[in-house]
Amino acid sequence: MNGVINFMQSTGAFIIDGLAGFGRSVTFLISVLLGLKDVILRPRLLINQIYSVGVLSFTIIFFSAIFVGMVVSLLGYTILVDLGGKEVLGLLVSLTLVRELAPVLGALLFAGRAGSALTAEIGLMKATEQLASMEMMAVDPIRRIVAPRFFAGLISLPILTVIFMAVGVYSGYLVGSEWKGVDAGSFWSQIQNKVEFRYDIINGIIKSIVFAFVVTWIAVYQGYNAMPTSEGVSRATTNSVVYSALAILGLDFVLTAVMFAS
Amino acid sequence: MSNSLVKIRDVHFSWDGKRDIYSGVDLDIPEGKITAIMGPSGTGKTTMLRLIGGQLKPTQGSVQVSGEEIPKLNRKALYLARRRMGMLFQSGALLTDLSVFENIAFPIREHYDFSETMIRDIVLMKLELVGLRGARDLMPSELSGGMARRIALARAIVLDPLLMMYDEPFTGLDPVTLGTIVSLIKELNSALGLTSVIVSHDIGETFSIADHVCILSEGKIVAAGSPEELKNSDSAFVQQFVNGHPDGPMPFHYPADEYTQDLLKGDKS
Amino acid sequence: MNSSKKVEVLVGTLFVLAILAFIFLALNVSNLSKISSSKGFKVTAPFNNIGGLSTKAKVTMSGVTIGRVTQIAYDKQAFQAIVTMTIDPQYDYLPEDSQASIYTAGLLGEQYISLEPGAEDASLVEGSNIDLTQSAIVLEEIIGKVLVSLTTK
Numbered sequence: 001m002n003g004v005i006n007f008m009q010s011t012g013a014f015i016i017d018g019l020a021g022f023g024r025s026v027t028f029l030i031s032v033l034l035g036l037k038d039v040i041l042r043p044r045l046l047i048n049q050i051y052s053v054g055v056l057s058f059t060i061i062f063f064s065a066i067f068v069g070m071v072v073s074l075l076g077y078t079i080l081v082d083l084g085g086k087e088v089l090g091l092l093v094s095l096t097l098v099r100e101l102a103p104v105l106g107a108l109l110f111a112g113r114a115g116s117a118l119t120a121e122i123g124l125m126k127a128t129e130q131l132a133s134m135e136m137m138a139v140d141p142i143r144r145i146v147a148p149r150f151f152a153g154l155i156s157l158p159i160l161t162v163i164f165m166a167v168g169v170y171s172g173y174l175v176g177s178e179w180k181g182v183d184a185g186s187f188w189s190q191i192q193n194k195v196e197f198r199y200d201i202i203n204g205i206i207k208s209i210v211f212a213f214v215v216t217w218i219a220v221y222q223g224y225n226a227m228p229t230s231e232g233v234s235r236a237t238t239n240s241v242v243y244s245a246l247a248i249l250g251l252d253f254v255l256t257a258v259m260f261a262s
Numbered sequence: 263m264s265n266s267l268v269k270i271r272d273v274h275f276s277w278d279g280k281r282d283i284y285s286g287v288d289l290d291i292p293e294g295k296i297t298a299i300m301g302p303s304g305t306g307k308t309t310m311l312r313l314i315g316g317q318l319k320p321t322q323g324s325v326q327v328s329g330e331e332i333p334k335l336n337r338k339a340l341y342l343a344r345r346r347m348g349m350l351f352q353s354g355a356l357l358t359d360l361s362v363f364e365n366i367a368f369p370i371r372e373h374y375d376f377s378e379t380m381i382r383d384i385v386l387m388k389l390e391l392v393g394l395r396g397a398r399d400l401m402p403s404e405l406s407g408g409m410a411r412r413i414a415l416a417r418a419i420v421l422d423p424l425l426m427m428y429d430e431p432f433t434g435l436d437p438v439t440l441g442t443i444v445s446l447i448k449e450l451n452s453a454l455g456l457t458s459v460i461v462s463h464d465i466g467e468t469f470s471i472a473d474h475v476c477i478l479s480e481g482k483i484v485a486a487g488s489p490e491e492l493k494n495s496d497s498a499f500v501q502q503f504v505n506g507h508p509d510g511p512m513p514f515h516y517p518a519d520e521y522t523q524d525l526l527k528g529d530k531s
Numbered sequence: 532m533n534s535s536k537k538v539e540v541l542v543g544t545l546f547v548l549a550i551l552a553f554i555f556l557a558l559n560v561s562n563l564s565k566i567s568s569s570k571g572f573k574v575t576a577p578f579n580n581i582g583g584l585s586t587k588a589k590v591t592m593s594g595v596t597i598g599r600v601t602q603i604a605y606d607k608q609a610f611q612a613i614v615t616m617t618i619d620p621q622y623d624y625l626p627e628d629s630q631a632s633i634y635t636a637g638l639l640g641e642q643y644i645s646l647e648p649g650a651e652d653a654s655l656v657e658g659s660n661i662d663l664t665q666s667a668i669v670l671e672e673i674i675g676k677v678l679v680s681l682t683t684k
Contacts, residue, residue, distance in 0.1 A: 130357055136317070138341040
């Protein structure tokens, strides 16, 4: 009987701790969002962060888009050609990329490359007392360090996702038409007839904005809250990637159901 | 006895509500003098600096700096108060992505709108005080530990604070750098009319420059006075601490069972 | 060029690439450059069976796309499907008795409406109804017909 009570007690404590942690992260988010004013007044900080978060992630996004586009096209071709429907390859490639793969894979790659870097950087600044020294110099580290990074992430991921979509579709075209011989005309005309700008492309971009918000929020929060030891920073970095991945996949299901399946 | 810049009265503090770090501490930091806060490891000496700087709030009691009640200040007022304080962290805590020059210029740029020439003058003057004017373009990763700490010192005094706080400034330095830091702390205190608070457990160096020493133990001040008074104190605890005896009121052995019994238990296997 | 200049240039390049990608997507990977406005006149046509016809399907004449299907409704009096289509305003000379048929474009392709011109002088205008229609070809019916004709030899 004791064991059951203990179990209930620890589950309850776990839930309460979880809620408290979530509440803390929300309060944190609000202070970060209030830093928008400071970020606008000092665009140089934002630009530097867009460089380190966006520009430096370009390579991995670009090459992943090429490979993903090629694979989807190749796989789609092998399946469709048996059914006699290879003309719809263009539609298959573009819809899978625009609706799902570009937003989701782009966000996962971003969380792994840029999100983890943000967590590690902020966590390390905490561990080496740089954040505390800034507070003592009467500079709010949330406004000076965290906010520029948050808004940079919020801007960079949708940009990278759009590039992912374009590069992926074009790579799919190269494999489908140049290599596998699907008629280029029907490849593109199928796409242009059936892919809707507002419904498919804009919704895909909205997905990436939601992901950008969540992934960057998780990354900066984990870094800011890390234990100031090397083990603490490493654990925070891992958590940042894992939680981001779960959030992306979970939100993707919800967004897809709302946008595309009703 | 000169005026006290910092008055700490009946301060209680605890991290988790269970174990008290401070259980009623009264402390005065006289203006214009060098005060040392010392004590065994883990008594929470750095926590005292955090309370003075408003990074932590006491669970009970008052912390007054220049007549202002620090724990009661709102964010804006607290940040204004902090401009009159400088803190030297144990690790230096320089911002790693800025050069030495930019690190020292950081507080100026954040708070004031001075021209570049004026900023340059101020930064170079502070660098000259610590003897590192030639290092202005280096990055923190290129500095030795001692140099980093001197740069951090220059940064801490760049806005001409009233109060300087040093968190373990003597730890981990070679003899020459150690001597440099010690003399810098003393010279800056008199040349700039500062009030300095040093947190340390290094008796030799601290006693050589401190005007007033407080010893913390078990959440209270157990002794206070000038270095001479403490050296001649008849408290066994103070004598053990000041002279570095391994055993005394602070026991050498961590609590354990009786020795022969413990050894013999291993035989019954 | 010093490092802050380099940062600005690269951030600018990233934005330019994103804008180019966006334009590419808008023009080539979506139907934005097609008939994006619903300008034109509405014409209705009843069908017994629309098969897999859906809204936004094209309406052609001699293979040229002249409009889009905008609405599919059901008439419970006549038990027929009513298809509303928007014809481009430039085609204001379509005979009133033209026939609308539902064809399929390729085996897996989508279905569309093809108009065959009639002989009347009067033209289709806003609100006209096409009376002659041919429903979509349903595979099972064809198989049924073939089986019937095979077994009644």
